[in-house]
Amino acid sequence: MGGSGGVFGGGYTPEKYKKIIEETREQTRDARFETEVNGLIGEMLADYQRKTEITTEHLDDIKEIIEEDIGGIFEMRFGGSVSKHTYVDGLSDVDVLVIIDKSELSDASPQEVLNYIKMRLDHANLQNIEDVRIGNLAVTVKFTDGEEIQLLPAVKRYEGYRIPGQNDDVWSNVIRPDKFATKLTQVNQNCGGKVVPVVKLAKDIIAQLPEDQQLSGYHIESLAIEVFKSYPSSNPNTPKAMLRYFFERAKEFVKFPIKDRTNQSIHVDDYLGKENSKQRLRIGYTLDRISKKMKNADEISSVEEWERIMGE
Numbered sequence: 001m002g003g004s005g006g007v008f009g010g011g012y013t014p015e016k017y018k019k020i021i022e023e024t025r026e027q028t029r030d031a032r033f034e035t036e037v038n039g040l041i042g043e044m045l046a047d048y049q050r051k052t053e054i055t056t057e058h059l060d061d062i063k064e065i066i067e068e069d070i071g072g073i074f075e076m077r078f079g080g081s082v083s084k085h086t087y088v089d090g091l092s093d094v095d096v097l098v099i100i101d102k103s104e105l106s107d108a109s110p111q112e113v114l115n116y117i118k119m120r121l122d123h124a125n126l127q128n129i130e131d132v133r134i135g136n137l138a139v140t141v142k143f144t145d146g147e148e149i150q151l152l153p154a155v156k157r158y159e160g161y162r163i164p165g166q167n168d169d170v171w172s173n174v175i176r177p178d179k180f181a182t183k184l185t186q187v188n189q190n191c192g193g194k195v196v197p198v199v200k201l202a203k204d205i206i207a208q209l210p211e212d213q214q215l216s217g218y219h220i221e222s223l224a225i226e227v228f229k230s231y232p233s234s235n236p237n238t239p240k241a242m243l244r245y246f247f248e249r250a251k252e253f254v255k256f257p258i259k260d261r262t263n264q265s266i267h268v269d270d271y272l273g274k275e276n277s278k279q280r281l282r283i284g285y286t287l288d289r290i291s292k293k294m295k296n297a298d299e300i301s302s303v304e305e306w307e308r309i310m311g312e
Contacts, residue, residue: 033301097154110164247291
């Protein structure tokens with residue numbers, strides 16, 4: 001009788017079977033790791049959605065108080081500060097523009113308009129509003145559930161809007177917030193609606209950094225436009241993969257000024273100085289560190305490391 005090659009037929013040796021089993025185990029472990037991390041990120045995004053729903057309810061309350069009396073509301077869909085404060089870094093750091101077209105306010109100064117908005121909210125005496133305060137440029141409304149909403153007054157002009165200027169009690173040059181929102185929307189749609197969620201995650205991660213290494217919300221969103229406008233179709237469309245890609249690419253883009261599409265300023269990131277300034281290089285190094293932490297967490301399949309990175 002001829003030999004059949006023993007138990008291991010088809011040319012397979014014990015060593016080869018062992019390798020196949022190890023590879024299968026590794027693939028299973030990797031798949032489990034990806035599922036767990038994306039699950040963690042999914043929970044965070046679900047929390048963002050819940051907060052968005054709460055913000056929407058509060059905005060509805062504010063609209064009832066001031067919209068009919070003042071003019072209108074232009075919602076900044078991608079707004080909300082990285083960390084809530086009473087000044088504005090960029091248009092995306094506010095939740096809404098309060099459009100002023102009431103006749104007696106059309107010629108008022110920014111400070112007069114801010115005072116008027118605060119007065120209307122104070123007189124409404126809503127039970128769920130804890131505090132209303134005026135910052136440098138915006139009115140911040142704090143609700144009893146801890147949520148804060150920033151209202152930035154804007155005077156409508158045919159070609160755009162004027163908002164309070166950075167210095168003195170004067171209105172800014174004409175700005176176009178719709179141009180920025182349109183571009184971000186386009187990039188977001190081209191990436192299956194995943195860019196805006198990734199921006200929210202990136203903001204939370206960057207908000208954990210020391211204050212002098214943080215970026216404005218407007219800057220982070222502008223970086224996302226640059227990073228994802230040519231996102232490779234071969235790359236995974238998961239929040240985890242796209243978050244890694246953001247930090248891998250943002251570390252280079254942050255070294256160069258980004259033109260401000262809204263005309264609010266020359267660049268969205270003038271606060272970092274000129275191209276390759278010391279501050280830009282320092283921020284680039286910081287973003288690179290975050291990128292490497294993500295890479296290392298993936299290499300050792302550590303969910304715990306990802307939790308630390310996400311601030312959980």
